[in-house]
Amino acid sequence: MRAVTLKDIARETGFHVSTVSRALDPRARSALTDEVVQKVAAAAERMGYRPNRLAAGLRTKRTRTVGLVIPDITNALFPPIVRGVESVLEPLDYVSIIVNTDSSRDRERSQIGVLLERGVDGIIHAAVERDDPFIGDLERQKVPFVTVNRALDHSAAPAVVNDDAGGIREMMKLLVEQGHREIAHIAGPQRLSTGVERLAAFRAAAEAFGISVPEYYIQRSDLLVETEGRRCAEALLSLNRPPTAILAANDRLALGAFEAIADLGLDCPGDVSVTGFNDNEFLRLIPPGLTTVRVDKLGAGRRAAEVLIGLIDHPETAPDPRTVLPVELVRRGSVAPPRTGALEAQKRPGVA
Amino acid sequence: MRAVTLKDIARETGFHVSTVSRALDPRARSALTDEVVQKVAAAAERMGYRPNRLAAGLRTKRTRTVGLVIPDITNALFPPIVRGVESVLEPLDYVSIIVNTDSSRDRERSQIGVLLERGVDGIIHAAVERDDPFIGDLERQKVPFVTVNRALDHSAAPAVVNDDAGGIREMMKLLVEQGHREIAHIAGPQRLSTGVERLAAFRAAAEAFGISVPEYYIQRSDLLVETEGRRCAEALLSLNRPPTAILAANDRLALGAFEAIADLGLDCPGDVSVTGFNDNEFLRLIPPGLTTVRVDKLGAGRRAAEVLIGLIDHPETAPDPRTVLPVELVRRGSVAPPRTGALEAQKRPGVA
DNA sequence: CGGCGTGAAGTTTGCGCTAACGTCACACGG
DNA sequence: CCGTGTGACGTTAGCGCAAACTTCACGCCG
Incomplete structure (x- = not known):
């Protein structure tokens, strides 16, 4: 046939x-x-x-295909971004090829390679690290690309990011209003722009609100996963003077903190308040309900695709180097006023 | 450049x-x-x-690309299937193009069209309906394809499915062992193979255990979403003789049942036990913990990809027409023995 | 010692499509 | 009345690659 x-x-x-x-x-x-x-x-x-799009592509050097580089489609943050991207790409008759890096540089390199072999017209990169070494190649080869959710450190590449600083500030404001003064941060990996942005914003907001944050109140995670959140939260809660609130750099870290709190026989928000970032699905169903910062995942994907299409169709006109999407505070049950002194009193006998 | x-x-x-x-x-x-x-x-x-894979593909008529048709990547069931597929495809140097149908036939048709234009070597279809009208075209054009998770009614097309009957039977066994006799079913859409399979299995298992199920204990949902589960559960719980257990055809329906139960001021598992199917992520974190049937999503994707590759590489040899993957019962908090008579006593005064 | 098999390279063709270019007829203005 | 523009279509070339086919030299065997 x-x-x-x-x-x-x-x-x-x-x-x-x-x-x-x-x-x-x-x-x-x-x-x-x-x-x-x-x-x-x-x-x-x-x-x-x-x-036959292949033949047409061979002739025109345009495949109407874009590459979508993400850490892991299994991570609830990314499917909505993907749908956002496709919502603008599909009407334009583009398809996307999704590759997962599993946060491995080797995989990232080879996966970008397969995208290039397939002749993608551009790349949307949702898995960049701040000093990503493969991006230089893309720029040199003039492959249009955009980063979403994260950004590069020294690059003119367009980025679509969330208002990390604004979200953290809002969250800090909420915690302070609730009466917290001992506020700790579980920072994201510092090789990611979100990790450093949110940490910097945390420090800045604390200062703005007159809260002093000792260094040992800042725990850096190595990966954005629950186990890391748990490890960092355990470290914080084992301090002689544990924080009354933990502001985590993302939801999964916060979920890990939930686990640590439960393990130590403590209560959230009774003993410790916890906050997250992203507002992943199903969060509202998990008690006590994570107070978090909602980011517009669909909108981010959509915007990234729009910027990329602009880059592809008008290579000469400089795009917005940076789109910052507004975020929204979502209040749920995981934040409450601190129970003054209660935590210390309760902990002293139990922990060495 | x-x-x-x-x-x-x-x-x-x-x-x-x-x-x-x-x-x-x-x-x-x-x-x-x-x-x-x-x-x-x-x-x-x-x-x-x-x-340049495009050029090679034009020449060889093999693009090393497969199409992956799913209802919605945002639905937690599918990302693991996608990863499973890619875990076998990637080492073979294939990529996949994912399209979302949003359970719309129009979209399904056009999306399959774009896959064909792109010259995919085969299609993995995770969104088929029992009497899917577009599949005939694929068979006629000899496009290799496999269905995952669901199957077609009258077709020799290979399918990779879960042991729906076995899972339902196990679940029924558990409920009966816990002392339930009034067991209702929230059935999936009957246009999906899983919907009819699980309903049939429910009836068969009930009979096998000597449980009589009145017709009004079977509520058919129209979509596999929480709101539908809620609607069906409300109907069941408003009966004069409400069930003591609700066996839902999937997790999302069960989650909807949770909502209905809470809305009616009832308790799960105290007043009603609820069970699901699939074992989506994060379920364990949602109280009281849904007892469900775990399906091997990664394995299903992997197997589907293997079958498809077989079909592509050896078009002559007939593949296994059907792979049935084993499932596993996961017990959590949503099932408990019935509180005999308690529910009726409590409900009588309130509901007409 | 001649023919022939064989190994190692080169030549040709065409996958299906698009874009640059060519042709041809007709209309229209000076 | 002829040149020239223009509208409508045909011709040609080539995108990058792989497979079929060709060439050529060498060695071996009868």
């Missing part, structure tokens, strides 16, 4: 292949008489013609 | 393009002297050669 080609339609209709090609191309159609266009369209329809 | 082609390497090394092509092709390499292979490989490396 060979596929129907332009040549077949040409034979059938008696026109030349290139006439058929034009008749089927909305942009070139105007150069032809209506009669020809009608006949060709009818024949194409009747014969079940389906354009 | 034009990409390096075989021709460039040929000019550089003095060999002919086809010699270069062979030197770079592991299968054809053996026909060349080591010296040539070495030189070509070195030049390719040095010049940063990257094969």
Whole structure:
């Protein structure tokens, strides 16, 4: 069952292949008489013609394919971003090829390689590290690309990010208003822009609110996973003077903190308040309900795709180097006023 | 910055393009002297050669691309299936193009169309309905394809499914052992194979355990979403003789039942036990912990990819028409023995 | 010692498509 | 009445690659 080609339609209709090609191309159609266009369209329809994008791509050097580099599609943060991207790409007749890096540089390199072999017209990168070493290659090869959610340190590459600083500030404000003064931070990995941004914002906000944060109130996680959140929270809660609130750099770290709190026989928010970042799905169903910062995942994906398309269609015009998406505080049960002194009193006998 | 082609390497090394092509092709390499292979490989490396898969695909009619049709990547069931698929595809140098149907037939048709235009070597379909009308076309065009998770009604197409019947039976056994006799079912949409399979299994298991199930204990959902689960559960709990256990056809329906139970001021598992199917992530964190049937999502994706590759590489040999993956009961807090008579006593005064 | 198999390379072709270019007829203005 | 523009279509080339086919030299065997 060979596929129907332009040549077949040409034979059938008696026109030349290139006439058929034009008749089927909305942009070139105007150069032809209506009669020809009608006949060709009818024949194409009747014969079940389906354009071969590969051949067209080979000729035009445009595949209408974009690469989407993410750490792991299994991570609830990314599917909505993907849908956002596709919501703008699909109407434009693009498809995306998604690759997972599993946060491994080796995998990132090879996966970007497969995207390039496939001739993607551009890349949306949701897994960059601040000093990503493979990005230079892309820039040198003039492959249009955008980063989402995260940004590069020294690069003019357009980035679509969330208002990390604003979100952290809001959160700090809430905690302070609730009466907290001993506020700790579980920072994200410092090789990610979100990790350093949120940590810096944490420090800045603390200072703005007149809260002093000792260094040991800042725990750096190595990965954005629950186990790391748990480890960091355990360290914080084992301090002689444990914090009354833990502001985590993301939801998964916060979920890990929940576990640590439960393990130590403590209560959230009774003994410790906890906050997150991102507002992943299902969070509202998990007690006591994580107070967090909602980021617009769909919007981020959408915007990234728009920027990328701009880059592809108008390579000369400089794009917005940076889009900062607004965030929104979501209050749930994990924040309450501190129970003054209660935590220390309770802990002293138990812990060495 | 034009990409390096075989021709460039040929000019550089003095060999002919086809010699270069062979030197770079592991299968054809053996026909060349080591010296040539070495030189070509070195030049390719040095010049940063990257094969153009489009051109190769145009020539060979093999794109090493598969299409992955899913309802919605945002649905937690699918990312692990996707990873499973890619875990076998990636080492074979394939990529996948994922399309979301949003359970719409129009979208499904057009999305399958874009996959075909892209010349995918095969399709893994995780969104089929029992009488899917577009599948006939695929079979006629001899496009290799497999269904995952769901199956077609009248088709020889290979399917990778879970042991729905076994899972339901196990679940029924558990409920009966716990002392339940009034067991209701929130069935999945009957246009999906899982919907009818699980309903049939529910009836069969009930009979096997000597449980009689009145028709009004079976509520059919229209979509596999929480709101539908809630609607169905409300209907069941508003009966004069409400069930003591609700066996839902999937986790999301069960989560909806949780909501309905809470809304009615009832307690799970105190007043009603609830069970699900699939074992989506994060379920363990949602109280009281859904007792459910764990399906091997990664394994399903993996198996589907293996079957598809078999179909692609050996079109003549008939594949296993059906792979049934084992499932596992996961006990959590949502099932407890019925509080005999308590529910009725409590409800009578309140509900008409 | 001649023919022939074989190994190692080169030549050619064409996958399906698009874009640059060519042709031809007709209309229109000076 | 002829040149020239223009509209409508045909011709050609080539994107990058792989596979079929060709060439050529060498060695071996009868």
